[in-house]
Structures are given as C-alpha cells and as structure tokens.
Amino acid sequence: MSAERPAEATAGPARDTSGDTSAGPAAGFDPRHLRHHGDAEVRGPGAGLTDLAVNVRADTPPGWLKARLAAALDTLAAYPDGGPARRAVAARHGVPEARVLLTAGAAEAFVLLARALPMRRPVVVHPQFTEPEAALRDAGHRVERVVLDERDGFRLDPGAVPDEADLVVVGNPTNPTSVLHPADAVAALARPGRTLVVDEAFMDAVPGERESLAARTDVPGLVVLRSLTKTWGLAGLRIGYVLAGPETVAALERAQPLWPVSSPALVAAExxxxxxxxxxxxxxxxxxxxxRAHLAARLAEFEEVRVCAPAAGPFLLVRLPEATAVRARLREFGFAVRRGDTFPGLGPEWLRLAVRDPATTDRFVTALAKALAER
Structure with a gap:
C-alpha cells in the first residue's frame, strides 16, 4: 500500500483539518525532505567542517564509556541478552520492566509503531523530527499534520489536534524548535483509544528533565521514546528505548527481529x-x-537574526533573511549548519544551530558576521 499525501492542519485561527489539500505554512512541502537529516550537512565537499548541524554532544562518548564498549567486544560470540539493560532502564525511570522495550535507536521505534499498531487517523505535530511521519507514510498510512504557529512561539495547542486522531506524535523538547512543552499540555492530548507518542530524545539535555512523562504510568495510551545518541555520542551504535504499557511493548516487540540490539549497545544502555x-x-x-545562553546572547548582536525562544534543547532555531545563501557561505568559512526548510512548517529562512562551547560559538559568530555582510 503506497503512502498518501498528508493532510495538514495549522494550529491557531487558520486551522483546517478537512482534507488533504495543502495550505498554510507547510504548503508545497516536498515529502522527500522527510529523510533529510543533519549528518547530510557535514558530509560531501568540505570535509572537516565544524559541526553545528548534528545535535550530538561534542567530545563524546566519554572515555569510561569507550572502555565499557571495548570490553563488550569479548562477548560478541554470545547472542545478546537484553535482560540486564532492560532492568537498568526500568530502574532508571522507576517503572516495571514490562513497560520497557530496547530498540536500535529511537528511529527504530518509529518504524515499529507505524507497522505494529492499528490506527485510522495518525497525526504528527510539526515542526518536529521528520522520521515519525516518514515511517508512517512508508507503512502506508495517510498522515495528517498539525502545524504549530510561529506567532505563538511554536507552543503546543492541544485543541489543535483533531479529536478523532487515534495516534498523535509530538516531540518534547521539540526538534528543531527547541521548545519544551509543559508536561500537562502534552498529557492533555491523551484519551482512551488514542496512542500518544512523545519523542523525548533530547529530554536528558534538559536540567532536571523537567516536563518529562517518562515515569508516568497514569496517562492512557502513552508511549515515550528515549535515545542515548545525543548526550552520549552513540549515533553509530544505535541504542534507544520505548516506555509504554505492557500491551503496547508486547505488540512492538513482536514486530522486532530476533536480537534487534547488539551486545555493545546493550552494555551502553546499562x-x-x-x-x-x-x-x-x-x-x-x-x-x-x-x-546555549551564550550562543543566544551572541546571536542577539545581529538585528536581522531572530532566535526562537525560550529554548530548552541543545540547539537553537533561528530565522534570518537569505538563510540559504548564508548557510552556503558559512560552509565556505568552515561551519556546517542545519537547513530548516526540510521540516514541515518551516521555510528556507530558517536554520538550526547546535549548541557548542563558547569558543566555538565565538568563532561561528565571526563567520556569521562575514556571511551576513556579504549578502
């Protein structure tokens, strides 16, 4: 079954959930952009760029974690045993082990959800990480978009989500906006008969993990996704996990292949x-x-640069004139930044910048000043 063009709804007065005719901020969005990720900005001509495009913490994984992974190589002759890692994740969040599913990165969880759960009207709240919609489309679902309003700071409006939606996906904090939605607002999306998927891949970058729903067992249909990629620098290892009701975990586990997570990845999770x-x-x-505060302060020096604030993730979303040309010039100056127009609801005037140390930020700001001056 082929994926269909998504319907779209715009949060706010212009909301329209009546059909699949594109309108509003995501009009004309090329679905091929759903599979564009930050790593594409770093590859190709100009290798050796300073990476502000990928939201993985710099100088990771730490030495102690590398040593644990190296020691795991001695166990490769045995089939992976996910029990210890699963128990560790359950203890970390204070939930029963039956509510935990280990996955090959959070991205695998999106595929499992799309293929294993029944749904009639899935909705993805944008702008956000595009892989959930891509996975749903690949599984043959007609995806409806709710596009949050830039004028409201891309804040979540639970009332913008159609009551009939039986699967809703939202990021918190959201990639690429860096907005941290109140836990109560996210939980308000839950209702009987609906699966509420909350992508918390960046929540461990939020001090105190405030607004997290990971430990909640009282929210009906809640599915929380976590990743170890961002904080620990494990994108190449592929390790994440799902926190959900035992019935949902069992359904997703049945859709997984045998031994889906490698022994080194399990060691990392534990x-x-x-x-x-x-x-x-x-x-x-x-x-x-x-x-992040230092980066925001330096960007405030430019009258033509607007930062989406308040921000809570390890990245900032910024809007500036002629961002496509500026991005190309920054590349010539040695900096890779993430284009924004591959996110539904954003256009070519948006860029996403990963937070780095102050010295790197200061070098970047010097390059940005040159790029802006040369427009």
Whole structure:
C-alpha cells in the first residue's frame, strides 16, 4: 500500500483539518525532505567542517564509556541478552520492566509503531523530527499534520489536534524548535483509544528533565521514546528505548527481529543508566544550558537574526533573511549548519544551530558576521 499525501492542519485561527489539500505554512512541502537529516550537512565537499548541524554532544562518548564498549567486544560470540539493560532502564525511570522495550535507536521505534499498531487517523505535530511521519507514510498510512504557529512561539495547542486522531506524535523538547512543552499540555492530548507518542530524545539535555512523562504510568495510551545518541555520542551504535504499557511493548516487540540490539549497545544502555552516568548527564545538561545562553546572547548582536525562544534543547532555531545563501557561505568559512526548510512548517529562512562551547560559538559568530555582510 503506497503512502498518501498528508493532510495538514495549522494550529491557531487558520486551522483546517478537512482534507488533504495543502495550505498554510507547510504548503508545497516536498515529502522527500522527510529523510533529510543533519549528518547530510557535514558530509560531501568540505570535509572537516565544524559541526553545528548534528545535535550530538561534542567530545563524546566519554572515555569510561569507550572502555565499557571495548570490553563488550569479548562477548560478541554470545547472542545478546537484553535482560540486564532492560532492568537498568526500568530502574532508571522507576517503572516495571514490562513497560520497557530496547530498540536500535529511537528511529527504530518509529518504524515499529507505524507497522505494529492499528490506527485510522495518525497525526504528527510539526515542526518536529521528520522520521515519525516518514515511517508512517512508508507503512502506508495517510498522515495528517498539525502545524504549530510561529506567532505563538511554536507552543503546543492541544485543541489543535483533531479529536478523532487515534495516534498523535509530538516531540518534547521539540526538534528543531527547541521548545519544551509543559508536561500537562502534552498529557492533555491523551484519551482512551488514542496512542500518544512523545519523542523525548533530547529530554536528558534538559536540567532536571523537567516536563518529562517518562515515569508516568497514569496517562492512557502513552508511549515515550528515549535515545542515548545525543548526550552520549552513540549515533553509530544505535541504542534507544520505548516506555509504554505492557500491551503496547508486547505488540512492538513482536514486530522486532530476533536480537534487534547488539551486545555493545546493550552494555551502553546499562552503563548510561548507572547513578554516576546520570550525574554526569545532569552536569552536561547544566553546561548545555549555559552554552546555549551564550550562543543566544551572541546571536542577539545581529538585528536581522531572530532566535526562537525560550529554548530548552541543545540547539537553537533561528530565522534570518537569505538563510540559504548564508548557510552556503558559512560552509565556505568552515561551519556546517542545519537547513530548516526540510521540516514541515518551516521555510528556507530558517536554520538550526547546535549548541557548542563558547569558543566555538565565538568563532561561528565571526563567520556569521562575514556571511551576513556579504549578502
């Protein structure tokens, strides 16, 4: 069954959920852009760029984690045993083990959800990470979009989601806007007969993980996705997990192949849930918040650059004139940044910038000043 063109709804006065005719901020969006990710900005001509396009914390994985992964190589002759890692994740969030499913990165979870769960009217709240919609479309579903309003700071409006939606996907904090939605607003989307998927891939970069729903067992139909990629620098290892009701976990597990997560990835999941690792992640979240404030302050020096605020993730979404030309010039100056027009609801005037240390930010701002001056 082939995927159909998505219907769209715009949060706010212009909301329209009546059909699949494109209108509003995401009109004319090319569905091929759904599979464009930040790593594409770093590859190709100009290797060796300073990477502000991928939201993985710099200088990771840490040495102690590399040592644990290296030691895991001695176990490769045995089939993976996910039990210890699953128990560690359950203990980390204070939930029963039956509510945990380990996956080959959070991206695998989107595919499992699209293929394993029954649904008639899936809705994805945009702008956000595009892989959920891509997975749903690939599974043959007609996807409806609810596009949050830039004029309202891309804040979640639960009332913009159609009552008839039986699967809703929302990011928190949201990629690429860096908006952290209140937990109560996200939970308000839940109702009997609906699966509520909350992508919390960047929540461990938020000090205190405030507004997280990961430990909640009282929200009907809740599915929380987590990733170890961002904080620990494990994009190439592929490890994440699902937190959901036992029935949902069982349905997703049946859709997985045998031994879907490698032994080194399982070791990483267990290690990153230990108290010392959680304390390190909290310190990293505090450092990211300080570095993000420095980046925002430096960007405020440019009258033509507007930052989407308040921001809570390890990245900022910015709007500036002629962003496509500026992005190309920044590449010539040695910096890769993420284009924004591959996210439904955003146009070519948007860029996403990963938060880096102040020295890197200062070098980037110098390059940005040159790029803006040469327009």
């Amino acid at each position: 290690a990153c849930c230990e108290p010392a690792a959680l304390a390190e992640a909290e310190r990293a979240a505090d450092a990211i918040a300080a570095d």
